[in-house]
Amino acid sequence: MQIDLRILDPRIRACLPRPATSGSAGVDLRALLERPLTLEPGQTELVRTGLAIHIADPRYAALVLPRSGLGHKHGIVLGNLVGLIDSDYQGELMISAWNRSHAAFTIEPFERLAQLVIVPVVQPEFRVVDSFEKSSRGEGGFGSTGLS
Ligand SMILES: O=c1ccn([C@H]2C[C@H](O)[C@@H](COP(=O)(O)OP(=O)(O)OP(=O)(O)O)O2)c(=O)[nH]1
Numbered sequence: 595m596q597i598d599l600r601i602l603d604p605r606i607r608a609c610l611p612r613p614a615t616s617g618s619a620g621v622d623l624r625a626l627l628e629r630p631l632t633l634e635p636g637q638t639e640l641v642r643t644g645l646a647i648h649i650a651d652p653r654y655a656a657l658v659l660p661r662s663g664l665g666h667k668h669g670i671v672l673g674n675l676v677g678l679i680d681s682d683y684q685g686e687l688m689i690s691a692w693n694r695s696h697a698a699f700t701i702e703p704f705e706r707l708a709q710l711v712i713v714p715v716v717q718p719e720f721r722v723v724d725s726f727e728k729s730s731r732g733e734g735g736f737g738s739t740g741l742s
């Protein structure tokens with residue numbers, strides 16, 4: 595799928611996001627930093643990417659997700675857990691980097707910090723009703739179907 599992309603900082607031109615393998619679902623986003631950024635345990639910082647995308651088609655959105663290596667090994671995940679990029683958003687893609695670990699971690703300039711995934715979405719149109727047609731689950735949730 596073709597998506598318009600603006601390069602807001604020329605330094606990022608050399609390493610634009612692209613799928614790492616033919617089957618990659620996400621494209622890595624790099625940290626546009628002037629200098630290494632050390633995140634102390636618990637610290638969250640908004641990190642620039644130097645890029646803007648305009649998805650334009652409301653049937654799609656983008657998700658900003660952690661990279662599993664950084665998240666699992668170093669506890670570098672996202673302050674908003676998952677970032678949602680609206681199809682009409684035209685501003686800079688920003689990454690909320692959260693160090694959820696107990697050790698400081700330094701993000702290097704242009705390091706691949708998170709990943710962007712394009713997903714189909716359906717915009718809801720809510721129809722107010724008095725009751726629902728009964729389903730087999732009904733109101734059961736939060737473990738109502740048991741453990742095994
Ligand atoms: O990790 C993220 C999350 C969001 N955004 C941008 C794109 C998104 O379309 C916009 C708004 O995000 P969201 O709707 O999640 O935030 P909000 O707090 O509801 O802000 P708003 O009132 O602007 O919608 O911010 C990012 O750049 N990175």
Ligand SMILES: [Mg+2]
Pocket residue numbers: none
């Ligand atoms: Mg919003």
